[in-house]
Amino acid sequence: MTRVLIVEDSSTMRHHLREALAPDPELEIVGEALDGERAVQMTARLRPDVITMDMMLPGISGLEATEQIMASHPTPILVVSSADRQELFSTYNALAAGAVDVMEKPRGDDSDVNWAARLRSSLRVVSRIRVITRPRSRTDRRTAPVAAPPVPVPVAAPAPRGGVSVVAVGSSTGGPGALTTLLCSLPPAFTTPVLIVQHIATSEQFAVAFSDWLAGQTGRDVRYAADGTPVGRTAGQILLAPPDRHVFVRDKLIRLSDGPQRHSCRPSVDVLFESVAEEFGPSAIGCLLTGMGRDGAAGLLQMRNKGAVTFAQDEGSCTVYGMPREAALIGAAQHVLPPGRISARIGELTSAVHR
Secondary structure (H helix, E strand, O other): EEEEEOOOOHHHHHHHHHHOOOOOOEEEEEEEEEEEEEHHHHHHOOOEEEEOOOOOOOOOOOHHHHHHHHOOOOOOEEEEEEEOHHHHHHHHHHOOOOOOOOOEEOOOHHHHHHHHHHHHHHHHHOOOOOOOOOOOOOOOOOOOOOOOOOOOOOOOOOOOOOOOOEEEEEEOOHHHHHHHHHHHHOOOOOOHHHHHHHOOOOOHHHHHHHHHHHHHHOOOOOEEEOOEEHHOOOOEEEEEEEOEEHHHHOOOOOOOEEEEEEHOOOOEEEEEEHHHHHHHHHHEEEEOOOOOOOHHHHHHHHHHHOEEEEEOOOOHOOOOOOHHHHHHHHHOOOOOOOHHHHHHHHHHHHHOOOO
């Protein structure tokens, strides 16, 4: 049995959650908390396998409850949130604080047809993820804490003679926190374009706010990629794949596509990495961060085979050591490091050609 704690103040939404879980005999609701304080208390007392967490709660918020739970009794948390802008920012903060994944609440339209089945599937997956204790941080959320300068790591390949044209990054489950650390830890004067595929399995409205949240967390120029933009004109920008669109590079132009899914993903990390390998070869850097599955591993290997410098996140810092593990197993990653140390190496590689 998978023991579920529901945290939700709305009686209507609690009813939806109960009805959604009822058909699965392996999902047992062990408690319902109507506010954040009781959520923390019931987690300590009941020790559920997984929690559904609302963000807008009376008393302490869902975000505060998530932080307290992850600091004292770390438990896999699925945020079940609405697409309200204020709630979205709290949701992304919760993901950065240790919540595993997010699912949008029912919207009362055709998109709700498979909502209950998707919830059950998400809970089964989330409940199996190993989470770690995360000490609570009092740092101002507008600027994420920057990691201390890491110990230098030897480089297996010299810095590209012609410089670094682009950095390609892929991430999935646990990505918001890893991306925040990666981007915050880059040198302040870093101007190499960064193209990112972050899997966010939610509605377009839900995903669009991610760019604003990430910009606020990192102080970087974060925006969604626009079709036809020359890569050479995006210096200093952090470009995200738009919701449900592949992003890739062709003829040094950023392109978007609604082509077939890869690894059940659109956007797909492999689509981005493979195009960067072909277009930029040894003048590119590839980074594969935390995430479930194998998307990005083959593309990272293709980048390495074309002469790019490649990184994968290490197991100890990953929320889910899935995608990076696949990359490490097939020899796609030259370096396996936590995000802050990846940033330090990127900074060294991009500055080496100017020395």
